[in-house]
Amino acid sequence: MNTFHGKTALVTGASRGIGRAIARRLARDGARVAVHYGRNEQAAKETVAAIETAGGHAFALRAQLGTPGDAERLWAAFDAHADGLDILVNNAGILNEEPGIEHVTREQFERIFAVNATAPFFITKLALPRLRDGGRIVNISTMLTRGSAMPPSISYAMSKGALDVLTSTLAKQLAPRAITVNTVAPGVIDTDMHEGRLVGDALAWLSSLSPMGRVGTPEDVADVVAFLASDDSRWVTGHWLDTSGGTLL
Template identity: 40%
Template sequence: MTDLTGKVAVVTGSARGIGKAVALRYASLGARVVVNYFGDDQVAGSTVAECRAAGGEAIAVKADVSKVEDIERLYRSTREQFGRIDIVVANAGFEIVDQPVLEATEEQFDRIFAVNTKGAFFTLQKGAKYVADGGRLILIGSSSTASPVPGTGLYSSSKMAARQLVRVLAAEMIERSVTVNTILPAPTDGAGVFTDLAQDAPEHEFFARIRFGQRLGRPDDVADAAEYFAGDLASYVSGQSLLLSGGAIV
């Protein structure tokens, strides 16, 4: 079992969905967790309470990852509260799907790239600066960067830049023994555009035909991978992308 006792983990966009699952998992393994969020204070507070109930210390820090000054404040607040940073999970982002490239607008482009590209870049860049030697940097990417999917031109291209950044940053962090890796979740029930997916939605039937367990992915599947990358078993793994698709070809 992974032991994160004494480790400090910053998880962006972790009030709900995949980020919440990762934060809860780390807390259950003994980590002190910083729940970053941008929206609802009450939802973030509830996640903090769940992290504490799971066995870890936790605080919430409101910060917009599309603003570098907010990212700096997020890390500053973490160090002021806990004294160090050991794990950073760059998860914050949002999706625009079923959007043909020919219909994409400049406003949509600016919005999604501000969070998914700029936000991820500076979360990882500043995280690399402040993380302790031997630490972990983890990007939550998207399976849509693994193969072209119609309707995801804006989304997948906004995610691809950070995926390449992980490979470069991994090489640059070797001397400090900091690993840098990416998790590529396929469509996940309870996250992103599938956050409120009804149990009788046709997506369930479709994915049941092509996935292990005949189901959509779940946030805990991503938390499993995030646990691995954060733990000792992954200490010699860096610059890698782990596709979580349940065996589906994407």
């Protein structure tokens, strides 16, 4: 497929999980993909290798998010490989282990906001001079920001809520440039973020939350992102798209 032929995409946190699936799907449809990673260089190389083996084009770039100068380092690395951008996917994120608000430390809270909210804000800010008119921004949020409150994930959901606001505000600001900005909000996805948890009774319970009777896969999310990154979604902007397999029904 040549949906994205001639286009360049950047996917943050693309060395594994949902980000890897998004990078592979965009590359499969013709995009040249910048595979961002924070620490795991080998995993990023594996993502690039998988894309190239399938006939696509990709390059890896490193920037540890949540640290001073993270966005600047990311774009400096990007500029060494490309001269413009068409698709930005803010996917990178972290979870906290927190039974509830009473167990959240200030350090944990500030760290999760630094990675999940501050980093994509400034990555997006610095992307705008590089993003071509008619471009696409897709932010990966969570179903937990709307109608599915879970006390053990309070700081995570709050940080993603900030990303939801970024979507709606930028959608209005960037519309004159025909740039769309949308949010994809997954439910439970079978990635290494949940390693060791999606087994036995826990897996059965989490699967039962969706009327589909299963947890999601990274590809379930990647296919939705590909639609929002394509010209088919040109009349969709500022939208929060539930990709939880009906968990919020």
